[in-house]
Amino acid sequence: MLQPVMHVLKQKNIILASGSPRRKELIENIGLKVGLCPSLFEENLDPKKFKNFSEFVEETALQKVLEVDNRLKLQGNPPDVVIGADTMVTLDGTMFGKPTSEEEAFDMLNRLSGRSHTVYTGVVLKAMDKTVKFTEKTDVTFGKLDEEQIKGYIATGEPMDKAGGYGIQGVGGTFVERVEGDYFTVVGLPLYRLCSVLYDMFKETK
């Protein structure tokens, strides 16, 4: 949907405040060039201090953006657009981050098996002296997995760096019977809403 403003966006220095190759691929896949600048923000916010998951992921995304934006400005290389995101898998009121061991990955996947969970991605976009924040959530239903399937999946190494212990855009996609919401929220960057915000921001300047 960005084609009418693409010639403007192509002249901008767009930075993704993330080290995620998946997010970079998503953005590049829709024709935008971005630089990756992983945030040094420690991601140590206390979830208990937030009213809900949406506020938590949004605040984490905001802190990533602010840290990267400030650092690049101090380095004399101010970006035009900074995009940050934070993704969280939740089930029964519990947040699942990245598993820290294979045992924890097994436990997560075993709990996700045969039922639905909710993925939140908070996004912050800083550009043109404006900061826009939003969160998208998508429900994901896993088919029933047997022990061998979970162990076999862990052996691929895919679960270890992913929230909830699975990657929907990889082998983990075969577990997913159904999604309800923006699929790309689960990959880590809700494309529709991100592009809507970018389009609204830049359509007057084209």
Add this chain to the structure above:
Amino acid sequence: MLQPVMHVLKQKNIILASGSPRRKELIENIGLKVGLCPSLFEENLDPKKFKNFSEFVEETALQKVLEVDNRLKLQGNPPDVVIGADTMVTLDGTMFGKPTSEEEAFDMLNRLSGRSHTVYTGVVLKAMDKTVKFTEKTDVTFGKLDEEQIKGYIATGEPMDKAGGYGIQGVGGTFVERVEGDYFTVVGLPLYRLCSVLYDMFKETK
């Protein structure tokens, strides 16, 4: 979910009865090696002769599989597994195939704008003297698109070889506010159900 039977599947000659690089990529992405053999079946079935969209896409997928299976057998190179699929976009009881002109692509996208449509993918799998058929359907909701956005998208060239005039895994993904069902049904191959069938077929032979 195929890891427990992967060592069996890796020894099989698996043929995708399709010329679609998207379908090949999806299958390879989950660790399976497949050969592409586009079917010579003319895809000329009369939709009016079918009770519903599911039966139509399933029969088209079946004819693709039978043609490829027979041809490879006659060539003395019988495949172990043949997978065929057919994808159809439908709105208000009308089927949208691949647009034949930019005007038709505009008309399709304009009709899809701001509302939900349904994508059907019929799949046929022939292996171990068995033929399994199924159809998955997924609802897709487009955001509201303006004329400039549709024209800009058509100018990318992406719509022309795709059912319904869009590719959800490309720039077209930015139009999609929401999906309900298997996302990969919209890409052209419902991964969850395909892998479930493969797993059930091969788990006894491992």
